[in-house]
Amino acid sequence: FPWFAPPRKESRVAMLYAKYLGINGTMFELKVMGLQLMTVILQSTKLRAFAMLATVPAPCVDGALFFWFFVGTLVVNSVYPFILLNASDPWWRRDAVAFVDIGLDLAYLLTFFLALASIQCGDSNLLNNQLAFGSNILAFAGLFQPIFHVFTTCRAIEAAQRERVAAVAPGTGEAGASTPDTPGGVISPGTLRRLVRAFPIFALLCVGATMFVGQLGGDVVLYPFPNDDPCLPCRCDGNGRLKVCPDFLDEIDSELWLDNSAITAIKSGAFDGLDGLAHVSLDDNAIVTIE
Numbered sequence: 001f002p003w004f005a006p007p008r009k010e011s012r013v014a015m016l017y018a019k020y021l022g023i024n025g026t027m028f029e030l031k032v033m034g035l036q037l038m039t040v041i042l043q044s045t046k047l048r049a050f051a052m053l054a055t056v057p058a059p060c061v062d063g064a065l066f067f068w069f070f071v072g073t074l075v076v077n078s079v080y081p082f083i084l085l086n087a088s089d090p091w092w093r094r095d096a097v098a099f100v101d102i103g104l105d106l107a108y109l110l111t112f113f114l115a116l117a118s119i120q121c122g123d124s125n126l127l128n129n130q131l132a133f134g135s136n137i138l139a140f141a142g143l144f145q146p147i148f149h150v151f152t153t154c155r156a157i158e159a160a161q162r163e164r165v166a167a168v169a170p171g172t173g174e175a176g177a178s179t180p181d182t183p184g185g186v187i188s189p190g191t192l193r194r195l196v197r198a199f200p201i202f203a204l205l206c207v208g209a210t211m212f213v214g215q216l217g218g219d220v221v222l223y224p225f226p227n228d229d230p231c232l233p234c235r236c237d238g239n240g241r242l243k244v245c246p247d248f249l250d251e252i253d254s255e256l257w258l259d260n261s262a263i264t265a266i267k268s269g270a271f272d273g274l275d276g277l278a279h280v281s282l283d284d285n286a287i288v289t290i291e
Helices: 012-020 028-044 047-055 063-084 095-119 129-133 137-166 189-217
Strands: 241-244 255-257 279-281
Touching (some): 028 063, 028 095, 028 137, 047 095, 063 095, 063 189, 095 137
């Protein structure tokens, strides 16, 4: 709430940050594009956890709903800088960007926590550390990055408001021009426009790569297409040949139940990557071939 922001003495580092990277700073647009690209990359790593929830049936909420809402948030995050940074009004190019940042960060946090909370409706044993905090450093960073970003963005809004109040001309009540309309000579306006136009392409490519690279490789199942595959959570072809199982199943449970799944054959390597799997049940399947 910038209107409640008390006056304070800023450090030299804070003043330099506000001058170049703050909401009124000369490099604000470049900072926004860099941070949002990093955000999209970090948050895309959570798709693995959402795929787990969409793959394993839950009694309360369909996990695919969380998956698609999260993907939609990533798409908005990829596109909105192109829209707002091209606006003619400085408020939309500066302040609105900060508020949208906060909204997206809260959406990332709440969607993930609500998805995890939905597991409690069923088997709470599924909520393990790898699912909650990620299985690698990028997923772990993606969990906490929105929290810090919300805090720092709120501080930046307060600082920008203090700058504008301080810029009011004495005796006139009129604010000075504290919001720059150009990148201040750091890069040319034409180069900035080209970067803004290219940003959605790079950001959406990051999301698409996370979603589809595993599918093209055939090693993992990250994309929960709605279908009537009887082999779920694994995948079979039309002839009942078991092709692949998600490599995260052993992170959820040490047992895999594929009873009565119309499996007629098992492809070589179908269970690769499932080192933590201790038991696979294949009862009531007419299995003829194990490759």
